[in-house]
Amino acid sequence: MIICSLHTQNKDKAQANLETPPNHAKFNTLPGQKGTISLLQCHLAERAQPASQPHGTVINFNIPSELLAVFFPPAAPNNNIPQPAPAGSCTEGGQSDSLIPYGMLHGPTLSLNDFYSNYTLSDDIHMKLHQNRYTGMETICYILVSELKEMEFKLGEIAVMRPAMKCWCR
Numbered sequence: 001m002i003i004c005s006l007h008t009q010n011k012d013k014a015q016a017n018l019e020t021p022p023n024h025a026k027f028n029t030l031p032g033q034k035g036t037i038s039l040l041q042c043h044l045a046e047r048a049q050p051a052s053q054p055h056g057t058v059i060n061f062n063i064p065s066e067l068l069a070v071f072f073p074p075a076a077p078n079n080n081i082p083q084p085a086p087a088g089s090c091t092e093g094g095q096s097d098s099l100i101p102y103g104m105l106h107g108p109t110l111s112l113n114d115f116y117s118n119y120t121l122s123d124d125i126h127m128k129l130h131q132n133r134y135t136g137m138e139t140i141c142y143i144l145v146s147e148l149k150e151m152e153f154k155l156g157e158i159a160v161m162r163p164a165m166k167c168w169c170r
């Protein structure tokens with residue numbers, strides 16, 4: 001009985017299958033869209049079209065870095081490149097223990113004698129730095145205030161060193 005009723009409901013002679021899905025108003029989800037193509041028919045039409053071909057052939061190859069070094073030789077190291085200031089440790093008062101303010105870049109490379117003469121430091125400061133074997137700005141820039149106190153720098157000499165180091169920075 002169920003089979004008979006199904007046959008009577010299907011008035012169309014053609015059966016619905018994957019190649020010919022039902023195209024009936026009862027299967028349309030939007031009102032007033034009779035005769036539109038179903039989703040399955042749209043998908044079958046897209047699948048039947050040939051796939052688009054790539055525009056050209058892609059060839060990948062690797063070049064060893066030794067071969068590239070012939071065209072781009074490594075640059076010579078430059079000692080005058082500004083270096084970031086040492087972080088330094090902070091004391092209880094929030095003051096940095098470093099002579100160089102945080103974030104400042106290192107200045108030019110100077111010898112101890114050039115630094116002494118350019119920033120008009122006292123003979124005592126020059127002598128104490130020389131006695132502790134500081135030779136130039138590449139080593140002086142890392143001195144901490146606590147280390148200056150160990151070298152028996154007076155508070156006034158430390159106060160003179162701070163602005164000299166700040167002026168030396170860029």
